[in-house]
Amino acid sequence: MSKKTEHSFSSVISVNPYKDTYLSGISSFLSQTNSPEFSKEQYAISYLNTKGFINSQISISKNIPEEDLHDAINNKVYDELALDQAVTYQIQFIETFNSLDEDNRNFHVFIIDPLTIEETFSIVTSKIKYIDTIIPSPLLLKSLYEKEIIETGGVHCFIYFQENDAFITVYSEKEFLYTKSINYSFLQMHERFCELYGERVEFENFIEFFSEHNLKETNSDYKEYFIKLYKEIFANANDILTYVKRAYELEKIEHVYIGSQIQTVTKLDEMTEVELGIKSSNFEFNYGFESDGAYIDQLHALMHIYTTLPKDEKYDCNFTTYHRPPKFMQRESGKIILLSVASLVLAFMYPVTYWVLTYAQTLQYDLLSTEYTELHNIKITRQATLKNREADKAKVLTLLDKEIKDYSEKKATLIKIHDVKVNYPMKAKLLSVLTKDLNKFNINIDSLSYKEDEKLKTFTLNLISEKDKKITEMIEYLTKIHEGKFNFSLEHIEFKEKSKKYFSELKVSIL
Template identity: 35%
Template sequence: MSIPEDRRYSSQIVSIDPSSLVSYAYSKNEIKLNKLEKSDKNAFFISYLYARDMISATIDISRNIPDSDLKDAIEIKVYDELALDTSVEYTITYSETDSKDTKNRSFNVFIVDAALIDAKLSPIKEKTRYIDYVTPAPFLIKALYSKNLLEPDGTHCFVYFQKNDAFLAIYKGGEYIYSKSLHYSLKEINEKFCELIGERIDEEDFYKLLVNEGLRATNSQHQQSLMQLFGEIFLYINDVLVFCKRSYNIDYIDKIFLGSEIGTFSGIDEYGRSYLGLESFEFNFSIAINSKEWYIDQIHILMMLSAQLYFDNHDDRLNFSIFKRPPPLKYRPVGQLLAILAASLIVSLIYPAYQFAYHSFLSLQTAQNTNEYNTLLQKTSKIRQDIAALKTEKEKVDVLLKDETAKFEFRKKLLSEIYRKKISYPMKAAMLLEIFQLSNQSGSKVENIVFKNQQLTVSIQNRSEKKITEFIQDLTELKKYKINTDKIAQDDAGKLYSSNISIGLHDE
């Protein structure tokens, strides 16, 4: 349920019967009986008028009449065509209906005696102070379609019996078409039933008979009387439907809903089929989680749904309440005047207040900046002194560093030379020793040795090419040297073979 923007209401809805003042409170999806005088003052109060209290008619107004003059034109025509008493004050509302007439616009007009509204609603107003929404009972049915409890498919007829009234309403495509107060309220039905059986029956006992046994009463006299009585009622309803269908060009009634203030009459659906030729449905709609705990007059259910609908759209076209809650102060003339005065005062004070506030702000900011400047100046002076001392210290350190660097470079060079002579020479000697040993084993003669770029190049001779090859293989099997030779050459006399062998240490 959406709450109005002005938040004038609480989330509670209070529905009120205008005759008995019986009320129910609907909140948080639960319905409970309510003591009207103890209701939450911010609850949404809704009541209704009986269908018999309203005069309804359809009138045509020329399309040449502008909308600004429409209200006056409708009221003049209503007084003229319906012969209303000019000495009586009426509340008149209207709604436009679809019309194919190119010359005239068609309107449904609803008229209620203003004095009657005051008489009906004053007892409620004494207990609640406000009545937020009041509309005739037939209009409450619209909420069933708007809240998706009924699909607006086709034409539907609603017949509802109340203790003090009864009405028939027609809706087509979910929109109101026609309504009429019927001459068969529950009290009137009770009176006629007592006449037929020739004895007085208490109203409450009669209502229990209708609900519990209905038109299938076990007492044969009661059953015959009820059958006769409801036969008359449904013939009367049929006459009303015939008139309505002819007047409003209705081809077919798709469904009829039958119900009453006291509950569903047992067996009444058979009369809908027999006398009207229509499939009957129970006029009973549940909207609360505890709605099955007891039977609730369906008019109260319709009022609660209509209140929810009003929350959504705030449509007052069919609201006949004369005790509406005043709008919030900001929407009243006095509230708007106060708002203008307050705005004027505020505007007149804005510039001086701004100047004072801005001056105070600048003074405070200046004081803060001055304090920060003095603090930073002291820190800056100290930092400059520290930097000067560090600079002098750095110059001394640079001189020492230069001297120590020169000493370091000299020692580094000296150590490198010592290492090279200590390591490189013994390694060369070891390599030569192994080479000479292997050459002796193969019977080869070393002619020349050249050391360059950490690599030995050995020139070797032998009368046998195979011996030179064995020498190279023996060196390779040591797996200590990288061996490389281009070829094994033979001299011109063909007696000696020679080869230049490059020998280097492995990287690892």
């Protein structure tokens, strides 16, 4: 699998140092590697069996500064666990939070003799040189929760059998709580089975029966003794879980996951649920890996999942002493070489820089001279073109002025023609309408006039009538008939004795 850890690597190799097995992961495909080799682009991870280290809990005062924490934990571990002062043990720790203890910080500590690491990984390092991470196997289970392979919280127990170790680990609310190695590795189970059976059985035969025979169906002579062996294992597991519940004040163990390094036909989870009375499942999870079809040791799969976790989601508990060498620039030899090279560069920098700058300036001058000549020719050509365009523009403007003048004259003529054509018929039409209305009331016109300004067009009619009442009736009639079209105004009606007739001036305004 292609992982992103603190550095970028193209592949990951997981190592079981106790069986010298290697599993290589590229993308999401896992395959067993029989001839592993060192590669700079390969991230290497391995683990320590539970019987290979000491695990304990200690408390440290909260008043101790962070920079002194490591020394304080080391001193307390040596004192409380009575470790040999002559041995420099490797000590790693992870913090656990206890809301009831307000004065102290609580830690799980993991302790191992450096000689144990050297002996365990001597064959591995002869093949792949460097191991980036060596972690206690129970802490690998943290990845099941961080990757949400196990989604529920509560108290979970994990039981796992290997050829040279077997462990019980308890997690509470997705955090490590307790682990213990039990004396039921495959090798130890084989010895105990031979004692129960009463005669020596080959280890290969024992493993073959363990993996390929179902206790519910087999009629083998081994069945009775395997059942006795399993009952002993579950009795031991029950004693440990009873202690854990009492020591850590747990109400109950909510789930047990049980499995082994090799595939089995017998349903161990069903037996566990019967013997312990706790809901149980097989210790086989869907990690999303593809493989060549061979059974994958769960610890190998857990190591590959673990390398995909961000740094803040992992337990910081790395026992490796097989670190990669620092990058070239971080080594002392690399610094000396870089300093020597820098000195030589500085010694030759001035003359080389001067020559380079001189050459660059000469080259730049030649380029600018060529560019100037080209631009000057373009300038002269464009200036001549502009003069020609300005002359053409003057001619066009003269023609344009003449056309504008002609257009204005024609426009004025058309306006006059329109006025004559439109306004005169309108006046005639209006007079015709008014004459008809005057005739209805036997009113004559003495004279008329027309006046027009920007806002109003007005006819003035001098009326003559036998009776003044006819004039007022006519005004009332006109106002009603032509409402909204004309405005009629009549200031007074005058009677002349000489002619015995009535005279008035009617003004008609077009609206």
